[in-house]
Amino acid sequence: MLTAADDVPDETSDTDDVINEDVNADADHNTEDGDIETPDGALLNNPEPPLNSLEAVINRTSPTSQRNSHAKDSIQPEVTLDNVLPNLPDDRPSTQRYAMRKQVTPSYINKGLNLAIACTQMTAKEGLKRFGQLAEDALLIEWKQLDNLKVYQGVYYNQLTPEHRARVLRLVQLIKLKRCGKLKGRTCADGRKQRGYIAPEDTMSPTVSTEALMTTFMIDAKERRKVVTADVPGAFLHAKMDDLVHVVVEGEQLRILLKSNPSYKMYVHTDQRTNQDKLYLKLNKALYGTLKAARLFFDDLTKHLQDMGFTANPYDPCVMNKMIMGSQCTIAWHVDDIKISHKRQDVIEKILDKLQDVYGELRVTRGNKHTFVGMDVEYKGNKVEISMQPYLQEALEAFPEETTKKVSTPAADHLYTVNPKAKKLPEPLRETFHHIVAKLLFAATRGRPDLQPTISFLTSTGRS
Numbered sequence: 001m002l003t004a005a006d007d008v009p010d011e012t013s014d015t016d017d018v019i020n021e022d023v024n025a026d027a028d029h030n031t032e033d034g035d036i037e038t039p040d041g042a043l044l045n046n047p048e049p050p051l052n053s054l055e056a057v058i059n060r061t062s063p064t065s066q067r068n069s070h071a072k073d074s075i076q077p078e079v080t081l082d083n084v085l086p087n088l089p090d091d092r093p094s095t096q097r098y099a100m101r102k103q104v105t106p107s108y109i110n111k112g113l114n115l116a117i118a119c120t121q122m123t124a125k126e127g128l129k130r131f132g133q134l135a136e137d138a139l140l141i142e143w144k145q146l147d148n149l150k151v152y153q154g155v156y157y158n159q160l161t162p163e164h165r166a167r168v169l170r171l172v173q174l175i176k177l178k179r180c181g182k183l184k185g186r187t188c189a190d191g192r193k194q195r196g197y198i199a200p201e202d203t204m205s206p207t208v209s210t211e212a213l214m215t216t217f218m219i220d221a222k223e224r225r226k227v228v229t230a231d232v233p234g235a236f237l238h239a240k241m242d243d244l245v246h247v248v249v250e251g252e253q254l255r256i257l258l259k260s261n262p263s264y265k266m267y268v269h270t271d272q273r274t275n276q277d278k279l280y281l282k283l284n285k286a287l288y289g290t291l292k293a294a295r296l297f298f299d300d301l302t303k304h305l306q307d308m309g310f311t312a313n314p315y316d317p318c319v320m321n322k323m324i325m326g327s328q329c330t331i332a333w334h335v336d337d338i339k340i341s342h343k344r345q346d347v348i349e350k351i352l353d354k355l356q357d358v359y360g361e362l363r364v365t366r367g368n369k370h371t372f373v374g375m376d377v378e379y380k381g382n383k384v385e386i387s388m389q390p391y392l393q394e395a396l397e398a399f400p401e402e403t404t405k406k407v408s409t410p411a412a413d414h415l416y417t418v419n420p421k422a423k424k425l426p427e428p429l430r431e432t433f434h435h436i437v438a439k440l441l442f443a444a445t446r447g448r449p450d451l452q453p454t455i456s457f458l459t460s461t462g463r464s
Contacts, residue, residue, distance in 0.1 A: 124253060127175025127183070134183055135175050136256060142173070142185030143260040149237050152281040154267035155246065160280060164246055168280065169193055171247040172289065188289030189247050198291050205294035207334045208318035208373075210445055214386075216319065216332050216341065217377060221384035223327075225341040228348050229370045230355070231363040235336030238359050239286040239296035247287070249279040294335065304358055305331060308351070334373050338362075375447045388447040395439045400432055411454045418461065 127135040146152065174186040220227050249257055254277060258265055268277050286293035302317070310320035310331060319332045329342040329351070340348050356362055368379045378385045396403050425433060437458050444451035
């Protein structure tokens with residue numbers, strides 16, 4: 001089950017301190033003579049000379065786990081070595097612990113640039129500090145896109161009741177430097193306040209179960225169906241908000257918003273206590289981060305599919321079927337990733353056209369090879385092969401020891417033998433251990449069920 005709040009970074013009260021730890025941000029400090037200082041103070045010698053292009057540096061130093069080939073490319077400004085600011089010192093323990101391995105610690109320093117920072121997602125203020133005008137351009141495009149989609153509308157402060165003001169959500173903007181060297185702006189709301197007055201059952205959004213998804217894969221192969229996978233860009237923003245939600249914009253975010261559309265200046269309110277300008281917006285669409293966003297999109301997609309004649313499977317609401325031209329058409333989806341299968345390609349194309357009439361241009365993959373919910377799926381005749389090799393390779397690269405030996409089973413004979421006198425792992429290695437086990441747990445429930453006995457044991461005994 002997924003809730004929209006999962007899309008919001010777990011922030012502190014100060015927006016500027018927010019960093020998505022999943023992308024290994026702010027881990028290292030530049031030192032003299034081309035060396036890199038790790039959290040424990042050790043120095044790693046720089047093994048190679050600096051590279052010439054930012055993209056090449058990113059490709060070499062960013063761990064594969066930081067790369068998302070399906071990220072939505074809404075922002076296009078180019079980033080070069082000449083317009084990226086040097087890394088700023090950051091010795092926060094919560095970000096240092098991700099620099100424990102060479103795969104995370106950048107080995108190439110060019111013009112004082114620390115790529116552990118460049119390959120991350122960060123707050124808008126941090127992005128503006130590091131990338132300057134390029135970050136502002138990315139946020140400018142983001143604001144214009146949201147405005148064009150009519151995601152929000154301005155409201156006067158004196159129109160808000162005391163209850164409305166108490167429930168106003170903080171708007172959060174992030175900057176991500178993608179692997180290709182382009183900046184992307186992201187906007188979401190901090191929906192944690194909503195937990196106090198929205199029932200949990202109203203925020204839950206179903207996602208296709210692994211068992212149902214595997215079953216559809218096998219049916220597709222057995223019946224030799226044509227398969228298409230598609231991604232809905234900005235999915236939640238197509239769903240209308242079903243209750244009253246306000247967000248507040250201030251600081252640099254407000255300045256850039258007004259630059260993108262000066263007409264909002266009439267709604268700006270000056271806080272008498274802080275003497276700061278603030279803009280209150282009413283949300284018309286399900287902005288990421290609001291608790292009901294995922295549920296609203298699920299309901300919206302379900303309604304459109306039902307209008308097209310599809311019927312939900314009684315065991316899984318994220319699988320819908322319809323008989324078309326004598327054959328069954330099946331649609332399964334996980335949040336905004338959709339899989340459509342039928343014996344005839346033209347039938348699938350007509351369904352895609354109807355969906356694109358509603359959600360705009362989709363990112364579509366046709367043919368026998370697909371990547372869906374982290375799995376690489378390939379159809380070969382009446383068989384289907386499911387693998388997660390790139391994903392597993394990320395776990396291997398993160399392992400702090402050599403992993404060259406081949407084994408016949410992931411469960412060794414001594415798996416359930418516990419040494420009660422064993423010493424606990426130091427904090428950096430403990431973090432690495434939990435990170436790897438979590439990744440393998442994801443793989444075990446999908447493409448590698450043979451890992452389940454081992455991972456089940458490690459998740460139950462490795463907590464301490």
